[in-house]
Amino acid sequence: MSSTAASRKIEYSDSENRNALIAVKAHLIGGLLVFLLMMLAGFAMRAAQGTWLEIAVDLFYQIMTVHGVGVVGAAGIASTGVLWYFLRQYVRLSNTIFWVNFCIFLTGVVMILGSIFLGGYGGAWTFLYPLPAISMGAWSTGAAAVFQLGLLVIGTGFLILYLDIGRAILAGYGSLAAALGLPQLFGKVPVDNTHPPTVVAGTMVLIVNFLGIAAGAVVLVMGLVNLYNPEFQPDALLMKNLIYFFGHVFINATIYASVTAVYELLPRYTGRPWKTSKVFYAAWFAIVFMVMAVYPHHLMMDFPMPQWMLVMGQILSFGSGIPVLVVTGYGALMIVYRSGIQWSTTTKLLFLSMFGWAAGVIPAILDAMVTINRVFHNTMWVPGHFHFYLLLGLLPMIIGFTYHLAGEGRQKEVKATDNVGFYAYLIGGFLTSMVFLASGASSVPRRWAVHMDEWVTFAQVGTVAAALVVLGTLLFILRALISLPRAADPS
Amino acid sequence: MLLKIKQEWLPLAAWFILALPPMQRFLEQSMVTHMLVQIPMLIIIGWMIGKTLPAEWKAKIAPWNRWGITGMALTIVIMAYWMLPRSLDGAVSEWYFEVLKFITLPVMGIALNLSWPLLNSIARGVLMLEFWATLMRLGWLYLDLPDRLCANYLLSDQRILGQLLLLGGSAYAISWTLRIMFGTKIIKA
Numbered sequence: 001m002s003s004t005a006a007s008r009k010i011e012y013s014d015s016e017n018r019n020a021l022i023a024v025k026a027h028l029i030g031g032l033l034v035f036l037l038m039m040l041a042g043f044a045m046r047a048a049q050g051t052w053l054e055i056a057v058d059l060f061y062q063i064m065t066v067h068g069v070g071v072v073g074a075a076g077i078a079s080t081g082v083l084w085y086f087l088r089q090y091v092r093l094s095n096t097i098f099w100v101n102f103c104i105f106l107t108g109v110v111m112i113l114g115s116i117f118l119g120g121y122g123g124a125w126t127f128l129y130p131l132p133a134i135s136m137g138a139w140s141t142g143a144a145a146v147f148q149l150g151l152l153v154i155g156t157g158f159l160i161l162y163l164d165i166g167r168a169i170l171a172g173y174g175s176l177a178a179a180l181g182l183p184q185l186f187g188k189v190p191v192d193n194t195h196p197p198t199v200v201a202g203t204m205v206l207i208v209n210f211l212g213i214a215a216g217a218v219v220l221v222m223g224l225v226n227l228y229n230p231e232f233q234p235d236a237l238l239m240k241n242l243i244y245f246f247g248h249v250f251i252n253a254t255i256y257a258s259v260t261a262v263y264e265l266l267p268r269y270t271g272r273p274w275k276t277s278k279v280f281y282a283a284w285f286a287i288v289f290m291v292m293a294v295y296p297h298h299l300m301m302d303f304p305m306p307q308w309m310l311v312m313g314q315i316l317s318f319g320s321g322i323p324v325l326v327v328t329g330y331g332a333l334m335i336v337y338r339s340g341i342q343w344s345t346t347t348k349l350l351f352l353s354m355f356g357w358a359a360g361v362i363p364a365i366l367d368a369m370v371t372i373n374r375v376f377h378n379t380m381w382v383p384g385h386f387h388f389y390l391l392l393g394l395l396p397m398i399i400g401f402t403y404h405l406a407g408e409g410r411q412k413e414v415k416a417t418d419n420v421g422f423y424a425y426l427i428g429g430f431l432t433s434m435v436f437l438a439s440g441a442s443s444v445p446r447r448w449a450v451h452m453d454e455w456v457t458f459a460q461v462g463t464v465a466a467a468l469v470v471l472g473t474l475l476f477i478l479r480a481l482i483s484l485p486r487a488a489d490p491s
Numbered sequence: 492m493l494l495k496i497k498q499e500w501l502p503l504a505a506w507f508i509l510a511l512p513p514m515q516r517f518l519e520q521s522m523v524t525h526m527l528v529q530i531p532m533l534i535i536i537g538w539m540i541g542k543t544l545p546a547e548w549k550a551k552i553a554p555w556n557r558w559g560i561t562g563m564a565l566t567i568v569i570m571a572y573w574m575l576p577r578s579l580d581g582a583v584s585e586w587y588f589e590v591l592k593f594i595t596l597p598v599m600g601i602a603l604n605l606s607w608p609l610l611n612s613i614a615r616g617v618l619m620l621e622f623w624a625t626l627m628r629l630g631w632l633y634l635d636l637p638d639r640l641c642a643n644y645l646l647s648d649q650r651i652l653g654q655l656l657l658l659g660g661s662a663y664a665i666s667w668t669l670r671i672m673f674g675t676k677i678i679k680a
Contacts, residue, residue: 097613156617159617159620160613160617163612163613163616163617163620164613166616166671167612167613167616170671174674175671175672175673175674176671176672177672177673177674207672214620214623214624217620217621217624218624218627218628218631221624221628222628222631222632225628225632231636231637231638232632232635232636233635234631234635235635
């Protein structure tokens with residue numbers, strides 16, 4: 001099937017569209033509320049490290065665990081909402097399956113919260129083997145098992161959703177290769193500039209997340225077997241490889257899912273279409289492999305790792321952000337340049353996300369160098385990278401889309417509260433990340449509940465920055481809660 | 492007509508050959524041939540019987556097997572039962588376990604044949620992925636466990652089976668990837 005034929009927009013009934021809009025709003029509101037709670041958790045941890053708040057050490061690690069898993073989950077569910085909203089315009093997606101995933105996700109969240117705050121599990125969201133099984137009395141085997149079962153349940157929900165997305169893409173385009181634009185890239189068919197970027201991005205996310213979740217399904221069950229049958233001791237390094245393949249791919253894919261908001265919305269606000277090309281297809285094809293192959297940059301301190309994997313991890317980490325970032329960042333600049341765009345909170349956030357994405361990968365690239373990694377990897381440098389990437393790259397895409405959906409495009413002027421929210425968030429997000437990076441550069445370790453006196457100032461500045469982020473997000477979320485439920489579909 | 496009769500009797504003939512004591516002992520003397528040859532063949536025989544069932548039988552079963560759910564539930568229960576090391580051991584040591592195996596596995600094949608086409612495509616995808624994950628998990632367990640799971644088989648046999656399951660899982664993943672990525676089918680249905 002030619003891409004042009006399949007690129008025609010899909011027709012749904014009014015009731016299907018209404019139901020879909022409610023589902024997307026539920027995903028966004030649910031995701032943003034979890035983000036806010038996790039920011040409060042982060043604020044509390046920074047305040048505790050800065051000696052402004054007293055938190056028991058075991059509670060600190062429980063908060064750290066819920067912060068990590070909560071942010072990854074919120075990023076997953078909210079970015080899925082963004083991708084699904086746009087993708088269903090090109091391929092026929094099922095509302096029921098979308099809701100099923102949401103309900104399964106909530107079930108998994110309840111299980112994870114129970115394991116942490118009732119069972120006391122505090123072994124970090126990465127559940128690195130054999131830590132869940134050797135808590136030294138801090139949590140029970142049952143708590144560790146429920147945490148991993150919660151992740152397994154959430155993974156199953158996402159898997160069902162991706163199967164539906166895969167079914168719809170295969171029905172519309174015949175193969176994933178065609179949806180990625182590979183026949184056009186390799187000259188088998190003429191280039192079709194109207195082939196939707198959202199379909200290309202959605203296919204990439206589908207491929208990598210499907211494989212990532214499949215790896216997660218294996219490693220989580222092996223962890224559970226070990227919990228109840230300690231005689232079975234799998235290779236710890238293989239477990240770590242699979243955990244990071246699953247975890248890194250999942251969180252990384254959220255930004256590739258959310259970037260569809262940039263592809264779809266910037267053209268509407270500038271009046272210039274986002275055209276696909278061979279360069280665009282090549283970039284997205286490359287990123288399919290790169291996203292899956294960069295995870296060894298988490299294992300550079302594991303000396304028994306095969307050398308070729310570490311070399312691959314280093315080289316691909318240098319290059320992994322570049323292809324899509326260049327086509328997207330450059331494309332966004334070209335679309336906006338002298339377009340006469342009217343800046344709103346939506347467009348400001350989408351444009352900010354390009355900066356956050358581009359600048360956020362720089363600390364990651366540095367950390368992916370073996371020699372730097374030896375010194376930096378267990379320091380605050382790493383939270384510095386992912387806070388930059390998530391606070392200034394991913395979240396602005398999601399919040400920007402939420403503003404668009406809330407009907408901001410129909411207003412002539414930006415509200416003062418939105419301006420306060422935007423600048424509080426921007427300054428807070430930037431400062432939070434930079435304080436983490438500066439702490440890392442000063443060798444302040446990460447994942448420590450109690451900080452030495454010399455490090456306390458960093459944590460205190462970080463607390464103020466986190467408060468600004470919370471303020472900005474609170475204003476954004478209030479706006480979302482007030483305007484979003486009643487807003488009509490802007491498209 | 493003659494060809495049709497032959498096709499209908501072929502699975503029963505295969506079942507009979509597998510049940511012959513020399514063949515039965517030959518396949519059950521190793522964990523690898525027991526799990527990767529005899530058991531899958533019994534399921535395939537059931538699948539073939541399911542294909543040749545008279546239309547009126549299928550029509551009678553259909554109301555009890557809406558969307559293929561009953562059949563798939565039966566399939567999963569039988570499959571899970573024969574994945575237990577105790578069951579496999581029992582089939583080698585006790586005649587009644589062996590009889591149960593020669594009946595339930597073809598029944599599983601029949602249920603699979605009748606239910607798979609009725610199943611929702613998403614449910615099919617979940618089961619296919621779960622099947623792949625089971626191959627990988629079992630392969631890994633058989634390779635890494637320090638003890639024998641079946642009293643009747645050697646640890647070395649268990650390890651070889653583990654390697655073969657991992658190999659099979661990998662081949663399955665590659666073939667599935669080729670199919671959905673490029674529409675290439677290695678085995679034409």
